[in-house]
């Protein structure tokens with residue numbers, strides 16, 4: 001069994017408007033030392049998935065089923081208290097907005113010290129030394145002085161570094177970063193991604209990076225899971241996804257990837273329409289109302305949910321088009337189009 005394994009995870013929220021199927025049958029596995037990128041547009045269920053792994057929906061109104069195995073332990077059925085103890089010790093999270101995850105009235109150092117001492121029986125002095133080390137490690141200059149700063153005294157990029165230090169201070173075996181660079185400008189984004197790559201090497205954790213932007217995970221991920229409407233629509237190695245993608249939605253994401261040589265707002269080949277409501281998910285293939293190739297499945301896409309099937313060597317695709325046809329469309333129609341634009 002892998003270090004982390006999700007099996008048919010479902011996280012649904014009953015609301016006044018109906019049942020929100022935020023995560024609807026998600027399975028994947030991840031080993032320590034590996035990085036998985038989870039990519040999809042806003043509202044595809046990425047954050048709900050990460051909060052679910054960390055047990056943060058427990059005690060709320062979410063209906064959760066399926067299995068989450070972490071290092072041989074099943075977490076969906078585990079008590080809230082037990083999963084709370086694992087957080088910070090075995091698994092940690094980096095959020096998009098460090099300010100929301102940090103307390104404004106305590107210094108950055110005190111927050112790292114406190115987080116560290118919950119799980120480590122050490123003196124305040126030792127914990128402080130550790131906090132300074134961690135801040136230095138994530139590239140904060142003069143860490144022995146900055147340790148006494150308050151979060152608002154840091155720039156956005158430095159705050160994100162501090163949160164990474166906080167998350168790593170307990171040496172987690174699973175680290176989930178949810179849109180860790182979305183709030184940052186492009187230059188700082190690149191620095192934070194570099195930092196995460198270095199830390200990943202040193203810490204040997206299993207790392208999940210969640211993003212709406214394929215560009216962010218391009219160089220960082222070993223494997224990539226593309227999510228649409230609460231489901232995985234394509235999964236493969238980074239090479240599978242960038243060199244031989246087979247799902248029309250992935251083609252759309254590749255086409256709409258912001259590129260350094262263009263204005264960030266300029267989309268090459270935008271995916272038409274908008275992401276589905278997770279209360280009234282479209283019938284059949286959830287992507288069919290937006291899919292350029294929908295007619296080629298002879299009406300099947302409107303009525304039958306495609307299964308997630310193996311295309312080749314662990315590369316999984318959820319689409320009714322036969323694999324050979326998808327590959328031909330990619331080679332002859334989509335790829336030349338992307339290269340030309």
Ligand SMILES: Nc1ncnc2c1ncn2[C@@H]1O[C@H](COP(=O)(O)OP(=O)(O)O)[C@@H](O)[C@H]1O
Pocket residue numbers: 013015020021022040041042043044045046047048049277278
């Ligand atoms: N606590 C909640 N109650 C009801 N619906 C929720 C809750 N949390 C998230 N959702 C819904 O679940 C869907 C997926 O959300 P989310 O995982 O945050 O998407 P994203 O991929 O952008 O991170 C959205 O439609 C969102 O409105």
Ligand code: SF4
Pocket residue numbers: 247248249285286287288289291292293294297301306318319320321
């Ligand atoms: S099943 Fe049909 S509608 Fe869905 S992605 Fe494949 S081609 Fe497009």
Ligand SMILES: [Mg+2]
Pocket residue numbers: 046047048178179
């Ligand atoms: Mg999110």
